[in-house]
Structure formats: structure tokens, C-alpha cells
Amino acid sequence: MSESNEPITIKSILVAVDGSAYAEKAVRYACAMGPPLGAELILLHVVPMVVSATPYHDTVTDQPFVSLQNLGEDILDRAKKIAASCGCEVTDLLSHGDPASQIIDIASERGISMIIMGSRGVSGLKRLFTGSISDKVSKNASCPVMIVR
Ligand SMILES: Nc1ncnc2c1ncn2[C@@H]1O[C@H](COP(=O)(O)OP(=O)(O)O)[C@@H](O)[C@H]1O
Ligand SMILES: [Mg+2]
Structure with missing residues (x-):
């Protein structure tokens, strides 16, 4: 943990979106917090790498990958529209892999100040x-x- 007494500046906020209502709420919170802080907002969706019997390189039969990629782009577009409706400028990022690792690694590589995400997502297991x-x-x-x- 940093022992520095330097003032904290929130320069950038990474919002993780998966198309769920929880993540959409996270976008709204980011829009409420980012502009007053002068923080850059970055929306991130990670296309999950799923284990598939279908080879990824086969563009004809590679439905799972193609549709997840398209779904990911739609998720980002929806999140961008929510941000726009809040009067917020954002940039968006699409990555591939294990969602948790990608969110952690991208935040670290980019020196992100804070991550905002939903408590639950699309699977929404209430238990x-x-x-x-x-x-x-x-x-x-x-x-x-x-x-x-
Ligand atoms: N593929 C993903 N890419 C980016 N963010 C994600 C992704 N999946 C989940 N998240 C983020 O994590 C939050 C919690 O989702 P998750 O832990 O997957 O819960 P659940 O098990 O209910 O789906 C979401 O609201 C979203 O902010
Ligand atoms: Mg989930």
C-alpha cells in the first residue's frame, strides 16, 4: 500500500460492462462521478473466451465466437448510448479472454484510478x-x- 501523502487524483475510471442492468447502473454512476472529477471514462467489455468444440479459425462454422463478438459490440454501443444520454464523453474498449483477468490487467496497464462495475451481471445468481x-x-x-x- 502506498504511504504517500500526495493528494489523490482520479484521472481515469474504467467501467466494466456486460449488458446487464447492474452494469448499466455502473455506467450511470461513472457518469455522475467522472466529469466533476475531470476523470476520463473508459467502457470495457471483455468477450469471454469460451471452450468450444468448434475451431475458432473456421469462419463459417465459428458461430460462438462470431456471435459473442457481435454481442460484445452491441453491449458497448448500448453502454455508450447510456453515457451519451447522461451527457458524458467516453471511450470504449473491447478485449478478449477471461473477463476478471482482463479487467484487472487492463486497469493496471493503463494506470486506471478506479474501476466501477455491477454487483451482479447477466447470470445474476440471486443466491x-x-x-x-x-x-x-x-x-x-x-x-x-x-x-x-
Ligand atoms: N464480460 C464482461 N466484460 C466486462 N465486464 C463484465 C463482464 N462480465 C461481468 N462484468 C462486470 O461484472 C459485474 C458483475 O458480473 P458477474 O460477476 O459476471 O455476475 P454474474 O455472476 O451475476 O453474471 C457486471 O455488472 C459487470 O460490471
Ligand atoms: Mg457474469
Whole structure:
């Protein structure tokens, strides 16, 4: 942990979006917090790498990958529209892999000041207090993580 007494500046906020209502709420929180702080807002969706019997290189039969990629682009577009409706400028990022690891690694590589994400996502298992991805990110990220409920 940093022992510095330097004032904290929130320069950038990474918002993790998966198309769920929780993540959309996270976008709204980011829009409420980013502009007053002068922070750059970055929306990130990670296209999950799923284990598939279909080879990824086969563009004809590679439905799972293609549709997840398209879905990811739609998710980002929706999130951008929500931000725009809040009067917020954002940049967006699409990455591929394990969602929790990608969120943590991208935040670290870019020196992100804070991550905002939903407490649950599209699978929304009500028995769980928080989703597995928000759980992993909040435990392992090197920056503060705000979980929106
Ligand atoms: N593929 C993803 N890309 C980016 N963010 C994600 C992704 N999946 C989940 N998230 C973020 O994590 C939050 C919690 O989702 P998750 O942990 O997957 O819960 P659940 O198990 O209910 O789906 C979401 O609201 C979203 O902010
Ligand atoms: Mg999920």
C-alpha cells in the first residue's frame, strides 16, 4: 500500500460492462462521478473466451465466437448510448479472454484510478451476494473498485 501523502487524483475510471442492468447502473454512476472529477471514462467489455468444440479459425462454422463478438459490440454501443444520454464523453474498449483477468490487467496497464462495475451481471445468481467477476476484481485489482448495487 502506498504511504504517500500526495493528494489523490482520479484521472481515469474504467467501467466494466456486460449488458446487464447492474452494469448499466455502473455506467450511470461513472457518469455522475467522472466529469466533476475531470476523470476520463473508459467502457470495457471483455468477450469471454469460451471452450468450444468448434475451431475458432473456421469462419463459417465459428458461430460462438462470431456471435459473442457481435454481442460484445452491441453491449458497448448500448453502454455508450447510456453515457451519451447522461451527457458524458467516453471511450470504449473491447478485449478478449477471461473477463476478471482482463479487467484487472487492463486497469493496471493503463494506470486506471478506479474501476466501477455491477454487483451482479447477466447470470445474476440471486443466491450469491456478488457475482464471480466482481468478486475476483474487487479482491485482486490494484486500484479501488466501486461495486454498484
Ligand atoms: N464480460 C464482461 N466484460 C466486462 N465486464 C463484465 C463482464 N462480465 C461481468 N462484468 C462486470 O461484472 C459485474 C458483475 O458480473 P458477474 O460477476 O459476471 O455476475 P454474474 O455472476 O451475476 O453474471 C457486471 O455488472 C459487470 O460490471
Ligand atoms: Mg457474469
